[in-house]
Amino acid sequence: MRKFHSFAAFADHLVQQAAQEVVALHEGLEIVVRRIERDAKDEIGHYQAAAGSFPAWEELADSTELEKERLDYPLDAPLERTLALQESIGREVGSLEGVVASDSDVMVYQELGTERIPPRPVLGPAALRNEDLIKRVIGAAAITGVLGGAAPMLLGGYDFKTEDNR
Template identity: 45%
Template sequence: MKEFKSFGAFATHLARLAATSEVVTHHIVDKAAEEIQKTAQGIIGDYQDAVGPYPAWEELAESTQAERSRLGYSENDPGYRDGKMQRSIERTVEGNEAVVGSNDPHLVWFDQGTPHQPPRPVMGPAALHSEGRVKAIIGATAFAWLAGRGWMRPRIKSS
């Protein structure tokens, strides 16, 4: 832990913290959004159990599996074909706000469902599955920043 030899040294440390707070917050938000983005990308193609308010994914219809096979794709990897839908998931960070999402209408239909296809939620479950890792990112980065250590890649040792 950082020790200060005087109140002046402590005040200088606080002034440095204040000067870098926006950069640190932006970094934390970007890393948290990156975690959710990667989780969302990893969900596609694997059946998901219910989580929070989001239902479990239903099995693909036999007709869908047959069509996937005819087109040269694996029969039972819901939402996954050539990786395009996964790659469409992006993150945008401005200041201390982030958005993780996709402009691919196929992912919107996949996530929300259509009259002919049940919903197979991706974005909401990704946020819920990422919660613990996001909290760890926030905690480790904030602790390292407040302690005056390297907050860009925090390494916290337990004592």
């Protein structure tokens, strides 16, 4: 057990521990938010099954497919015409929060549906499908933040930073 020779030394140790925790959690958030962003972009153009409370994507209407064919867009590829929707998806990570979102009005219509089109949610399902990764990485990051270099030993050799390479 570590001993401190003064209250100032103990206070300094606590400040360092708190900073180490925030850094590790931020690194974990970067990993999971990047994965959610990638998966959301990858979902576009492929029919998606239901995920939690998010509905499965309905087949494209015949009129939509005819219009896509006329414009020489990929057929049987929901939400995919150009790369605009994929490119509209981005991520931001603060110190202890992360967001994956789109700046496209079209994405809002697709996520929620309209009177004429059924919802084809992208962002929520991408996060939900990564629930296990989120728990594993953020949990390991929290432990790493508290324990530092001893964490991988206690986690069976698992280093959350390797998730970034998958």
